[in-house]
Amino acid sequence: MNQVDLVDFIDWSGVECLNQNSAHSIANALKQGYREDDGLNVESDADEQLLVYIPFLQVVKLHSLAVKGPEEEGPKTVKLYSNREHMGFSNVNDFPPSDTVEFSAENIQAGKPVVLKYVKFQNVRSVTIFIEDNQSGGDVTKVQKIAFFGTTVETTDMKGLKKIEDH
Amino acid sequence: MVLEATMICIDNSEWMRNGDYTPSRFQAQADAVNLICGAKTQSNPENTVGILTMAGKGVRVLTTPTTDLGKLLACMHGLEIGGELNIASAIQIAQLALKHRQNKNQRQRIIVFAGSPIKYDKKMLESIGKKLKKSSVSLDIVDFGEEDEGKPEKLEALLTAVNNNDSSHIVHIPPGPNALSDVLISTPVFTGDGEGGSGFVAAGPAAGGDYDFGVDPNIDPELALALRVSMEEERARQEAAAKRAAEVASSQNQGDEQSSKSQDTTMADTTGASAAVATDAAEPMSEVDALLQQAIALSMQTPASDSAVRDTDMSEANNEDQDLAAALQMSMQEGEKDSSGQMDMSEVLEDQAFVSSVLASLPGVDPNDPSVKDLLASLHGKSESSDQKKDEEKAAKDDEK
Numbered sequence: 001m002n003q004v005d006l007v008d009f010i011d012w013s014g015v016e017c018l019n020q021n022s023a024h025s026i027a028n029a030l031k032q033g034y035r036e037d038d039g040l041n042v043e044s045d046a047d048e049q050l051l052v053y054i055p056f057l058q059v060v061k062l063h064s065l066a067v068k069g070p071e072e073e074g075p076k077t078v079k080l081y082s083n084r085e086h087m088g089f090s091n092v093n094d095f096p097p098s099d100t101v102e103f104s105a106e107n108i109q110a111g112k113p114v115v116l117k118y119v120k121f122q123n124v125r126s127v128t129i130f131i132e133d134n135q136s137g138g139d140v141t142k143v144q145k146i147a148f149f150g151t152t153v154e155t156t157d158m159k160g161l162k163k164i165e166d167h
Numbered sequence: 168m169v170l171e172a173t174m175i176c177i178d179n180s181e182w183m184r185n186g187d188y189t190p191s192r193f194q195a196q197a198d199a200v201n202l203i204c205g206a207k208t209q210s211n212p213e214n215t216v217g218i219l220t221m222a223g224k225g226v227r228v229l230t231t232p233t234t235d236l237g238k239l240l241a242c243m244h245g246l247e248i249g250g251e252l253n254i255a256s257a258i259q260i261a262q263l264a265l266k267h268r269q270n271k272n273q274r275q276r277i278i279v280f281a282g283s284p285i286k287y288d289k290k291m292l293e294s295i296g297k298k299l300k301k302s303s304v305s306l307d308i309v310d311f312g313e314e315d316e317g318k319p320e321k322l323e324a325l326l327t328a329v330n331n332n333d334s335s336h337i338v339h340i341p342p343g344p345n346a347l348s349d350v351l352i353s354t355p356v357f358t359g360d361g362e363g364g365s366g367f368v369a370a371g372p373a374a375g376g377d378y379d380f381g382v383d384p385n386i387d388p389e390l391a392l393a394l395r396v397s398m399e400e401e402r403a404r405q406e407a408a409a410k411r412a413a414e415v416a417s418s419q420n421q422g423d424e425q426s427s428k429s430q431d432t433t434m435a436d437t438t439g440a441s442a443a444v445a446t447d448a449a450e451p452m453s454e455v456d457a458l459l460q461q462a463i464a465l466s467m468q469t470p471a472s473d474s475a476v477r478d479t480d481m482s483e484a485n486n487e488d489q490d491l492a493a494a495l496q497m498s499m500q501e502g503e504k505d506s507s508g509q510m511d512m513s514e515v516l517e518d519q520a521f522v523s524s525v526l527a528s529l530p531g532v533d534p535n536d537p538s539v540k541d542l543l544a545s546l547h548g549k550s551e552s553s554d555q556k557k558d559e560e561k562a563a564k565d566d567e568k
Contacts, residue, residue: 019301022332045331046297086271089301 003063003149006056007032014055014126018089021045024142026052035145041069044141048134050075051089052146055126059153062121067103068111068145072136075143077102081128082121092130105135111145123153172215172232172273173207174261175200175280180222180252182283182313187342192312195347196280197243199309202348203278204239215273217264218242221257222250222283228260232268252283258295262304275304281322282312289324296328305334307355311347462525465542 010030017026024043028034044050062082069075079097081087098120107114121127127148134141177200183193200218207214215232216239229242258277265275277299285292299306306329308322319339326337336355340347 018303046300046328049301088266089298090266 006148011055016053018051029146041142041144048141050131052129062150064113064149066113066147073142074108075131077132079130172268173276178282180283199348278307284315292325293328299329308337311340
């Protein structure tokens, strides 16, 4: 099955980002068009951590995650929590993450997709991204792009369907 | 009308026994709290408010966020004064209470009544503020009561740590004759982020003081819109009427102005928006209408010096409504003085054959009647002198178009 960019399946009305700088909001990193622009990024506010909650319009399977950021302020440790609603910074350490990704400076700059533990993300209604720290350890974390790749569970993607040959 | 969950932190420490606010600090605070509860629940029916006490034996949550105003007011009874203020844990517990609110769509707000000295240092308060900001909780601080050195600065530091886009506020209220609640009403603590509070304060028949028509567009947008549209229509009508009156006055004697104006307005009322349209079409219609009124005038045997009033009035009346025009015409004649302006009639009257034919069709008018013939002749003779006035009127009507 082809992995598609799941940006079309994001339920924008429920997207939340805690500790974001209001001038640099999460839409800059998630929305089509905004995320391609490296000048537009989401920035953290009070400290370097960010907590992003993304609900999906339907159940999806997550295959990989692409995160792009500047070399210094880009995220380093990113923890993903599947199907946990309304987390806060206080309880983010109460559950084990579904997956943890450590980005190096090169791959955060390149923004190439990183494969996730597919088995943990088979039935995803919502995903929470906890950006724990950044590359340089400074007070502000900047993210230029966050993109999920995967497949949907319920609907079939017609382009992916192959014609079954008659025997 | 922001959907919000609020936790109010009450200071019930020993310092609240003081009487520098009437009747006592604690009472004044209680009144203010009651007012706030009312304001919040009224501004949005889904808003929830919770109360906790900060001093006493320890921080105690009296009610978790609820929409029930009765429960909140009941909580305020039977509170005991004692102990010391513990602002740090109070804010943290308030934050926890908000976190477990039923409706996750509500924004989070904490209101702190700081009436006694604060024993924590600035750094501690700032880190608390930062945590609140990270969780997007807004904080309102009411600084009253004990005037401690450094207290205002500490609270200001806390505010700057929390503040995100001016959603958090601080109010310093020195002791004085005004009640604590009265002073609070005018502050952003009540008015939220600049909205809603005035609606509560002016509750009752005079509600919606900020709004044009006493109707809150948030509550009733259709009604507000309808009121606004009808206001504008009325204004447009009156402007059109005023214009017509001005035009009439410029070509008329003073005496007729008043009657014409009143007639214009009554005409405007009866004919409505079509009046403006009718005025625009006045010029092409004027010939026919002038002819009509000339015929009527002759039948009434009045001096044929019809005023331009009648011209414009007739043209304003709908084409279809010529009976109405005739009736109005007659009623006008009673209050009218003779004028000498003849305007369009002259051009009509030039076509005597036309006139005679029309007159012949009218019952009771004999075109061969000498008086009628004399009248026609005299009118015709005046045609050259009235040409100038006619041109003026045409120019005025062109401008109006």
